[in-house]
Amino acid sequence: MLENFSRATYVVVHDQELVNMLWTDGPNAAVAVLVSSWFTRGWTAAEFYSTRKKSNSVKILFKNPDDTLKPLIKDLDRDILSHPQQATTLVHFKASTILRGVRGDITDLRGLLQVLRTRSTSWDRDKMTIAGLMTLDQRTVDTSLSTPALTRSILLELLTVPKTSIFHNKVPMALEGCWSWCPPSIFDFDGSTFSRVRPNTAGGRQDPLLIHKDGSIGGSFTVYPVQLAYRDKVHPYSSHPALSYRILKALETPETCLILEIGGAATESAVTSGILVEPVVGHGIYVYCRYIGCVHVSFPAAIHASIPIKCTIGWNDRDKDNVPRPAINAQAILAGADGENQSDEPVAAGS
Structure with a gap:
């Protein structure tokens, strides 16, 4: 259906609210389009998006100040949106930016x-x-x-997700293995987390996480071990009983747990956000982990030496017989990642 809109020479927006609004100028029209009920609908957003490759193709009907019986046709790009070479108001600029954003190419989550x-x-x-x-x-x-x-299809097309987006409170679509980090819907990703979680950018801009073809996900993380004396400072982010139980069960053996830092470093008075995982295979800075859940951490990071690693979640957490690999000692993993215990072969569960 959307191909009809992408191929059309012109797409005309005939909305009752807009056609009954008396045309005055572009800035007022841009705000009117933005707050109209037409702009809140999903399918009209998709139709609007389909026109992105053709400029001057979207026409919007307004009430004609000179002839109220005959609608006035205005071009979105030419008559309504702001332009760099023209003086405008901040409100007009913001409204135009949002409208252009819907028609822009979507390249990320x-x-x-x-x-x-x-x-x-x-x-x-x-x-x-x-x-x-x-x-x-x-x-x-x-x-x-x-x-x-x-x-799954959408995420494999996008290939990457922001690191903060995997901090969510939903039950994942898989209990173990690939996709065990992923909620059932893209709308379950906690969108407010993008702005609420204070990202750790001490090493510069945060790189996104790469989604592999099998659904596992990987990227660079700063990690902390969980010491026995501080495991009660690790709290489940979700109140869902199954997720809380899974996290608390893993923390019964804190020596096999790692926290992948999502937010900034924790302090005595600040809480950071992270992903609790169990390492199952490690080789130097490359670690394969089993996803456990999202947590808040309130122990001071200063008691640990944070170590950067390359972590893949969901891949290789089962052996060749499809049996879950047992978790291995996190301190040994971090020692290897820190260059203190490098070996020619991966440190694997059961080895």
């Missing part, structure tokens, strides 16, 4: 959620379908797929 999370008058299932149509090849999108299946 943050951009997709910014467009669709505010579609307040759309059903959740429709928003998932629209997300697929906006990121995948529209000719191959199977709208009968389940929400987790569509989520």
Whole structure:
């Protein structure tokens, strides 16, 4: 259906609110479009997005000040949006930026959620379908797929996610292995976390995490071990009983736990955010981990020497017989990552 809009020479927006609004100028019109009910709908956002490759193709009807019986047709790009060479107000600039954002190419999870999370008058299932149509090849999108299946397809197309996005409070779509870090829907990623979690940027800009073809995820992390004396300072982020139990069960053996830092370093008066994992295979700075859950940490980071590692979550946490690998000692992993216990072969569970 969206191909009709992408191929059209012109797309005309005929909305009751807008066509009854008396045209005055571009700045007022831009704000009116932004706050209109038309802009809250998911399918109209998808149709609007489909026009992104053609400039001067979107026409919007307003009330004609000279002839109230004949609507006035205005071009979105030429008559309504702000332009760098023209003086404008901050409100006009902001409204134009948001409208242009919906028509821009979507290349990451943050951009997709910014467009669709505010579609307040759309059903959740429709928003998932629209997300697929906006990121995948529209000719191959199977709208009968389940929400987790569509989520996997979308994420594999995007290839990366912000590090803070995997800090969420949902039950993952898989208990172990690949996708064990991922919630069932892209809308379950805690979008507010993007701004609420204080990212650790001590080493510069935070790199995104790479999603592998099998659904495992990897990237660079600063990690901390969990010492027995401080395990009661690690708290589940989610209140879901299954997630809380999984985290508390893992903390019964803190020597096999690591915390992948998502937020800034914890202090006595500040809480940081992290991912609790169990290492199952390690070789130097490369560590393969089993996902446990998202946690808040309140113990002071100064008691530990934080160590940067390359961590992959969800891959190789089962052996060749598909049996879950037992977790291995985190201190041994960190010693190897810190160059104190390097070996030619990976440190593997059961070895």
